[in-house]
Structure formats: C-alpha cells, structure tokens
Amino acid sequence: MKKILILTLLFLLVSFGAAAADYYPEYSGEPTTITMWAWTSNENYSIDEFEKVYPNIKVKWENISDYYNKAQTALSAGTGLPDVIMIEYSYAPQFMSIGAFQPINNWLDKDTFVELYGEDALGWCAMDDNIYGTPQDSGAMALFYRKDIFDKYNLTVPTNREDYVSEIKKLKKAAPELDFVRPPIGYSMWWIGQIWQAGGKLFDYKDGNWYIDFTNPTAEEVFDFWGKLLDEGTIDLQMYWNPDWYNSLNNGRTAVVELGSWFAEWLKYNATDSEGKWRIALPAQWNKGKQHNSMIGGSGFYVSTQSANPEAAALFVNWLNSHPDSLTQLHNKSNLPVLVSNRFGEVIDQVSGPDKFFGGQNIGQKLWESHKLVNTTFITLPIMSNVDESLSSLLQDYADGKIEKFSDILPMWQESVIGTMQEFGYNNLIIDQLPE
Template sequence: MMRIRRRTILASAVLSASLLVTACGSGGDDGGSAGPAAGASEAEIQAALEAGGTITVWAWEPTLKQVAADFQAKYPKVTVDLVNAGTGNDQYTALQNAVKAGSGVPDVAQVEYYALPQFVLSKALTSLDGYGTDALDGTFTPGPWNAVRSGDAVYGLPMDSGPMALFYNKEVFDKHGLTVPTTWDEYVAEAEKLHKADPKAYITSDTGDAGFTTSMIWQAGGRPYSVDGTTVGVDFADPGTQKFTATWQKLIDGKLLSPVTGWSDAWYKGLGDGTIATLVIGAWMPANLESGVTAANGKWRVAPMPQWEAGGKVTAENGGSSLAIPEQGDNKTLAYAFLKYATVDEGAQTRADGGAFPATTAQLSSPQFLEKEFPYFGGQKVNQVLAESAQQVAPGWSYLPFQVYANSIFGDTVGKAYLGQATLAEGLKAWQDASVKYGQEQGFTVK
C-alpha cells in the first residue's frame, strides 16, 4: 500500500490565522462555541449508534477506508461519508473556510499534531473531556497523547505517531566500511567517510524542512516555543537549538548533504540507488520505502536514532495525526463513537495491520506487532526498534498556535542556510523574527 507521508510539505498558500484570537461563530444543530459543553455517556454513545445517522469525515489517511467500512458493518444504521478534502494544508484551508461560512463543516477531521493548536485556540474544535477521555490515560504513548492536549483538555484522539529512528542502507554501509552511528558526532564522521569514498553518495538529503528541524531541536533538548493561551514565546537561542545548529552546520559546510528535495522523483531514485544512504525520520516510513523504493528491497535496515550524548536514549516525534471533532459539527456523539472506534477499539488494529504506525500502547506492545518480520528490511523485526523509540520521546514539546503559518515561511528564512546565504543560526533567528512579527499582527502577545 502506498502511504502518504505524515509530515506534509506545505503549499505556498497558508492557513490564515484570522480566527485565532477570537472565538468562531456558532453553527450546527449541536451548538457552536456559545452552546453547552459537548459530551455523552457510554450508554448515550451506544444509543446513538443503535439509532444511526450519517457523519462526514474529512481525512486523507488511506487506512481509514477500511476502518469506515468495518464501522458501518458493525453499526449498519450508521453511514460514514469519508471525504478527502485535501492533504494537510489544503484540508485545513477548506476547514477554516467552512468554519467561517458556518456551513459545510465535517463531523470529524484529521488534523496533524503540529496544526492542532491553531484550531484549538480559534475554538474550532470540540473538547472531548465530556466523553470520558480521562479513562484513556495510558492508552496512548506519551508523545501523541501530549500532542492532543491543551491545558487540561483533550481535543483529539491520536491516530498514529512518528517516533524517530535511523533508516540506513546496509549495502552502502557494508560496501564502504561504515559503522552505524550511535551519536550525532559519529553521524558526521560517517558522512565525511562516505562522501570521500564516493563523491556521488551522501549520508542523507536535506534542503531544509521545518518539521525535521524542529524534531531535531526537540530531541536535542531545545524548547523554542512556549504557549500560554494567547501569550507565546519564540526563542531559537536556547542550548538545545545550538546543539543542533553546531552539528548540522558541519554537514552543510562540508557539502555532505545531498541537494535533492525530499519526496521528489530524484529523492526516491537516490534512496534506491544508494546515493542517499540514511534517513532520520518518523516510524511511518517503512511502508513508504516498501512501495516507493522497490529497487532497494532487502537493503535497508532500522537502528535507534543517534544521540546527542553517548549512551543517551532520547527521541522525538516527526509527524502524526489526530482525529478531532469540529465545534460546528452536527452529530458529535456519533462522531466521537467513530473517533474511539478508529483510534482505540477495533479500528486501531485495522490501521496497524494496514501499515500505520500505532499510537496505542496495546498495539505497540503486542507480540504480533513486535515480532513481525519485514522482508524489505532483510527480515528485521523493525517494530521493536520503533516501539522502543516511542517510549523514549522527550516530554515538554509545544508547537505554536500558528505553526502552520510558521512552517510555510521556513524556506524563505532557514532555507537560505542550505543555499550558503546564511548560517543555520542566522536562518533560525530570521525565522524567529518573522514568526514573532506575524504573531503580533494576529493579536498574540509574543515574547
């Protein structure tokens, strides 16, 4: 199955933050932001399933097709209208437009973790606390569970997760006598060794990606974003960020990064012919390699993410999505029933079987999941490495409530470092300044 990557590349048109610091207008029969808090008991949820009805789900995740079919088979009076309203930013723009218009808002929406705060602050999403989500503590791994929470409230249920690991081409490593790096210093050393042995080969490709950069800073201990309601902070001068920039600048200065844009045809070709030797990326990557890089079947392996300190066991998340209930949705009780089925109940296993990397501890700890052998990876039990990474995600990370916009201007700021027009530190400072300016223009108090 061809998988859609979890870290979406944003289009030039970005989600406006015009609703961020004011509540959305009410709409829908269930009541908008001015209405009573949403919620239902387990008995009320079951009654709604038995009564039936139709819910509209906006999502691009392909495994949800089977989940929706199974849900309708179990509850034949319920119809799930699964709509692909666009991937990532395209859907977010459509959702915001529907919210502004007060019509056409879906009952359920897929929202990536980095984008969730933007919709929460604009009061576009329903708090799920009234549905008994306090009973779900321990159901999900820490990274995704933290990502769907704002303050004490839960605004989505995690669909999947992206704990990071090192994917590497074993054939390339064996050919050039490379050692699988366990630290980032070792990673730089192997990058130098590889490119010297074969000037056409690179340790990885990177032309500047906001999601990758923030994930690396996250692992290094950086916490550049702070959020307290409409008061936010942006500071890329912290020690964790400096760890990342000092190391990654060596790769840029040494021309040790392939100048190939991720997810392009050239990128897939490089992963297949060995000229791109590693990827440091989320746990959702195996199916992408299996379907998109068939030329390297049997050659790739997975290892723990390199560490900033020798002997460390710290990772970060890269990508992942939740299912949320828009505040203007018409059928919140049925919507929540679908959310729980898709992320906690039978649908969670269906999605894991379909290739999604689970956010649920039950799937991650099951022998069926952990003992699965991947022929593409030479028979390696890849999930054992990835599940361990999920338990090692560093706590305390926050995204901006206008992260969708911030990521869209990454190329114009930090991206210049990859063209030799600035250092990474200078690029991050420019990104910080532009983000602060935008936040202030939208009515935030920005520190």
C-alpha cells in the first residue's frame, strides 16, 4: 500500500511538472537581452524570478513618461519600440490594427492561453486568431463605498439597480449636501463598463468587420437609467482626476465610486485622510437573476513588431503574467490587487489578507470574486482616443445645457464614432447591428 502511495505521488508530481513545462517551454535561442516598457511599479521583482528560470534571457525594464506619445513616435519612425510594451486593454486593438505587435502563437497557443487566462481575455490580447500578448491586471468593476457615510445615514449597500436608486434618493433626502455617486464627464470606459456589466456592447469585431450599434436595447437601458437620475437633478456629472474630485473622496463628500479593481491602490495614495473609512462590495447588478461584471481599465503586455527576439519576449510575457511566483511578486510589490491569470487563484489565499486602509477588510478576496463575474469580453474600437474625446464633448454639452435629454447622447455618439472610423479609412463597418 505504501509503495502504491509513493508511486501515485510521484506520478502526480511528474504530471504537474509536465503541465508546468507546457505552460513555460524552454528557450531555444542564444543568450539575449530584451527591453520592456511598463508604467507599473516594482516589476523588477518578477523579472528577477523570471531570470532565475530563464538565465539566458535578461530583461531591461524602463518606466517611462509620456508613454503613448513615445510609443506612437517610435512606431512611426520604424525604430525605438521595446521588445515588450505595456498597453491598456482599451487601446490594444488600436495598436493591433496598425501593426504595432507581432504574433506569439508559436510559443503560446490558443488552448494554453485560454487555460491560463480564460477565453474572454482573447478579446484583449488577440485579433484574427493571432495572439499578441498576455493580460496582467484586472479592471473588474467594484463598488467602493464610504462605510462612515453608510453607517451615519443608515444606508444599505445596493445589490441591484433598483436598490441603487433607492439609496441615492435616501441620501439625497437626508443629506442633500452629499453625493451618493457622480458619473464622470468623459472617461468613455466607465460608460462602456456600465453597458458591459449590464450584458451589452456598443461595438465588436468579427471576421474582419467592425460592428457598431450604440442604440441597442441594453445600451439604451443603461443610458436611460443614468439619464433619468441626471435629467431630474437627483445626481450630477463630475470631472474625474482633478483636485475637486480627489477632495470629495478624501473628505467624505462622495459616498460611492464604481471603478476597476486598480482603484483600491489609487485610493490609498490619493485619499490618505480617509483611511479606514472605505469598503469594497460587488457592483449592483442590472439583472437580478444573472450576476455579471465588466472591466474598467486593466493592461496587458504585448510583443512589439520591432522586437528582434520574439521568442524570448513571448516566453517572458507569459511567465510574467501567469506564473505563481510572478503573480505573488506583482501582487505584493507592484500593488496590483487582482491579476487576470486563472493561476492567481493558486496564490490568492497566500497574498491577500486584512487591509488597514479598508478597515481590515480582505479586499483581495472581494476583488477576486468581482473579477470572476467577468464572463464576456468587450473588444474596443481602434480609435479609442477619438471615442473618448467624442463622449467627453457630448457630456460637457449636456452639463452646459446644450443637450436637453441625456439619452439623446447615444445616437449622437454613434454618429461621431462612425464618421471618425470612415475618416480613418475603416470601410469594413457593419452599422446598427452586433454579431451573433
């Protein structure tokens, strides 16, 4: 019996080793150094772990400023891009469509990618069956709320959108000087995230065509929901990322913010006086019987078309964003509370625990729970800068009283986006419908 047990354990160990080797194949090239651009902090800890496993590959990490402008300049010049470049998921299709990345399917096939990151992540890292990189951090939407405000005014964390409205009106009546929530002027990914969380889309890509339909029933439902609250003056819009917004979060003028998982670390560094007063919950659901979530933000690492060492770069981006040793370092040292890889589940209990800023709440577990509700992808258009500028302009017009009804923004936004796509030469458009 003892012999059988030992043989069984040996079989399991060999099987696990074989599986791990399949995830992370050996490097077949000559000793090399690859370069990486990334704006996150302390990536060097994961790099150190990678270089222990792949001693013939050295990684030179640069944290640069004016990130996207430098990337565009290097792409236009045909030289100057690193081997590996960090890009937000919302901008990745734009870089894919202009040839900034090269495929890494030879070293990371589709089946392995899906096993490590999930099928939905293909929408952020692949196009036309070509895989260009791997996803790193999750932007899964969560509900960040001020527990002190909720306690003082006897508010309940809403679990659905009907309760959400009730709590908004409850606080409005009890403390009209406070804001339950204020949606952003601009920041299109916030609005896209609302529609995505409701189970809808505004656009998609399939079989070489871009589909655009801003006025589908789900998108209209979401804009009608927010529009009613805004039109009647129950809530107001607000410009995010400026001192007034920062102060409203720090001094307790705003009770709720719905943003991606990364916002947990952002609060710690930008609302220091509010330590201990925040908590995190799952976002209020649009469909009571069907839990679902979206991503607001998040970034991946892609192999640039200018890389002369695509094998080394491909091995690195996969190991960086899926190996448990790297995921542990990214969580602990790079301040990334939730990683996309399915293997993050192997280390979540080890790396997460009570968080002082959030009153001792185990936010890692809550954000991981939020991430696991993301079960569909949302492919963005290859003109996201223009998509964002268009919405910002329309929302500002609404705030200035130039647009009377909030829901009128959707068809105006679609018209602007279609015009820009056509102007940039995208003639492969299918309008007013989404793929099956």
